[in-house]
Ligand SMILES: Nc1ncnc2c1ncn2[C@@H]1O[C@H](COP(=O)(O)OP(=O)(O)OP(=O)(O)O)[C@@H](O)[C@H]1O
């Protein structure tokens with residue numbers, strides 16, 4: 001089997017005397033979208049922050065393309081091809097769209113100044129709404145547009161892997177559909193994603209593999225094709241109402257043949 005793009009090995013992390021991650025392990029192959037699901041407070045965002053280098057791992061290892069990046073700074077991880085779209089999107093509301101993208105590209109500009117213009121152009125090609133609104137204050141854009149900006153800001157450094165934390169949060173159903181298309185397009189261009197979602201139905205429509213987290217540990221990993229509804233409900237504490245939506249999303253994914261590249265379906269972790 002070819003080398004995974006990302007290997008997360010028994011990571012522990014926390015704050016002061018509190019340990020939040022108690023040994024998180026999962027593997028992400030190159031290509032496609034890996035999902036991380038779990039209840040509020042399960043440690044999904046802390047996992048993403050540890051992967052991005054914002055929070056140090058206390059033990060365990062993180063390998064990117066086989067290289068140990070556990071001790072690298074966030075900037076060095078970005079330079080190695082890792083992007084992070086934090087929970088809440090964190091765009092700078094008082095800056096324009098283009099200023100937000102320019103700030104996001106500081107690692108790229110330091111590495112190779114000449115690439116910035118081409119990379120900005122390619123982000124604008126992918127998100128025409130950002131080109132159109134390049135001079136608008138980011139804070140005045142709609143939630144869906146800000147979601148595009150936050151993904152565009154990560155893509156501008158030309159990453160091979162992006163970590164996306166709750167991109168659908170607060171979006172209308174229509175904006176969620178648009179976001180779904182955006183993320184599909186990004187995946188089709190060969191960028192691998194780790195997607196954290198509270199909205200399990202939304203997440204299941206996108207991911208190839210699901211990693212289920214409970215209190216700081218990944219308790220179950222499976223390709224979507226092999227997931228069953230009761231496993232999801234048990235690990236995610238999903239009640240009857242939500243279970244119907246989640247079940248439908250799962251059935252949809254399992255009945256429709258994979259649309260992305262042939263590498264999409266059936267990859268276990
Ligand atoms: N800066 C911090 N200081 C102290 N505790 C924190 C900090 N950030 C997170 N925690 C705690 O770590 C645990 C996991 O938080 P985390 O943000 O990873 O949850 P989550 O799975 O992303 O939840 P949600 O779905 O609500 O975003 C929670 O108990 C939270 O209170």
Ligand SMILES: [Mg+2]
Nearest residue numbers: 044045046087
């Ligand atoms: Mg979170």
